[in-house]
Amino acid sequence: MDDKYFIEKAIELATENVKSGAGGPFGAVIVKDGKIIATGVNSVTSENDPTAHAEVKAIRNACEKLNDYQLDGCTIYSSCEPCPMCLGAIYWARPAKLVFAATKKDAAEAGFDDAFIYDELAVPVNSRKLYTEIVKTNNKIKPFELWKKTQDKIAY
């Protein structure tokens, strides 16, 4: 079983997810040592959770299974290029490899905001369409100072 096999599985999940009405046309599988250890499908509307994208769901499921907050040695297969949220989640999970099939352009053509969000992240905070304010306060650094001097913390 190779990349092609697992990516077709992710695409099948995406198609089934539209048929079932659970959410958008996206699926993901996570593979470790040649075996699928978790899957995920978009369930934003059925779970009332805007973060419930296929990759995020698959990462959560895989981490629960591995009892870890990292996906060491895993490969994430996604039916479509991850949106910035999912790509960020993938970086935080630190898998060995990412594989996808459709692109953010394909997603945009189907009506999804992926390309728009990529564009927004690339511009300065005060030029974004999302109205954003930065509040100046001397306290902003306090949580970091406490974190840095805490000895028995779990870094991630």
Next chain:
Amino acid sequence: MDDKYFIEKAIELATENVKSGAGGPFGAVIVKDGKIIATGVNSVTSENDPTAHAEVKAIRNACEKLNDYQLDGCTIYSSCEPCPMCLGAIYWARPAKLVFAATKKDAAEAGFDDAFIYDELAVPVNSRKLYTEIVKTNNKIKPFELWKKTQDKIAY
């Protein structure tokens, strides 16, 4: 109660979270009609969930409370500039406004990967430190084609 009040609340949550050992030095609150409707703190290590950042947790909590997958008219206050995952989540939740205090530079100085991930998203897929493959398959577009022709879907 103004922006300063709510951002100080988010910073307090971040500090308390380090003290309790639940996770990293980050907190968020979500406000609607002048009232806090949900909060979130980083619980990556205590929940074995790399997506359990403060903003993601707060968004999930707020959506559960509102029984919706959108945060219409809400403001998200975060103790620190959201990482790409969280900023993506915020765009998908579509609040009216985002407010933060510390910056991604502050987070990077405390040892967090936020700035690194921002840099990675800005470079082409094949130049990223995360090894990424794009599998060519004619099936890649099938889920989107089915989505587009499905009549009774819930778009998001």
